[in-house]
Amino acid sequence: MAGIFVVWMALAGKVTVAEIVVGLVVSGGVALLSLPHLAMLDDVKLSPSLPVSLIRYFAVFFWALLRANLDVARRVAAPRVQINPAIVEVHTELGSDLGKLWLANSITLTPGTLCVDVVGETLKVHWIDISPGADIEHATREIAARFEGVLKEFLR
Structure with missing residues (x-):
């Protein structure tokens, strides 16, 4: 108000x-x-540590944002386009709708990734580059893991 x-x-x-x-x-x-x-908003865990958790989340988010921006800028500036795009399924351990929404937005706001759908505990993410021969399960887990750990601190 x-x-x-x-x-x-x-x-x-x-x-x-x-x-x-x-x-x-x-x-x-x-x-x-x-x-x-x-x-x-009922999914937010109200506690004295909430401000610290939010600061930690934004630090993690801005670090991921910086790294992704540099990666995409490198790809754009390269004389030959080096991408291998695909849509991958990312499983989340966040149970609340707000948690999934926050995770999907974090992924989408990070250059090189775009959350295109959320179905149950699975996010479908368009990823700019999946290296051939890469461990896709491990790589997709990394997409969510960088945000999930911090989001679990203040979201149900």
Whole structure:
């Protein structure tokens, strides 16, 4: 609600009693209307270590993002395109819908991978390069493992 109120006040351009009252009413109404649709947030483990877990997740995510960006940039700059794309199945141990959503988004936001479907405990991921002769099971496990360990700290 506070975020909606801040946006309202920023868009209003002036601080008057009327703007504050209308802003509180509108932001409260939007928050109340949104509550039934936020049941997914029940999957977050609320604990004192939540901020630390979130910081760890973002550190892992940004490191994976940096590595993937450099890899894709190297492939783009190469005189000959060196890709062997495929769609692979990645199994996850995350049980909640929010956990699977967060994992799928993490994979999709990392260059070179794109989550195209989630069915049960399996994510179908388009991967830019699967080396011929590579251990596909191990490689696909790596895609999820880098994020899953940290996500399990704060998601059910």
